[in-house]
Amino acid sequence: MWKQSDDPSKPVDPQDGEGWLVNEQQGLVCEFSADDPSTQAPWVTIRTFRWRKPDYPIPQARRRMLRDSAVMEWKRMQAAGWRRCLPPVR
DSSP: OOOOOSSTTSOOOTTSOOEEEEETTTTEEEEEEEOOOOSSOOEEEEEEEEOOTTSOOEEEEEEEEEHHHHHHHHHHHHHTTOEEEOOOOO
């Protein structure tokens, strides 16, 4: 899936499994991270945080889904206005 690079404007190999998206209008950040794969399929954990600078991110939701579904969710969120970002400072 997504490996976060130092520069979010550079292309990222969608095979690596990690990345962050931000929606500044809603004050949310979302983390996609590779989870322990099962014998049947690779899993991804998606965690959503409420975040207002300079405060720490506040966890809001966590879900686990199959990698293929997570790729579709990543693309859907980007189409809805979310953009890639670096992880928030904790």
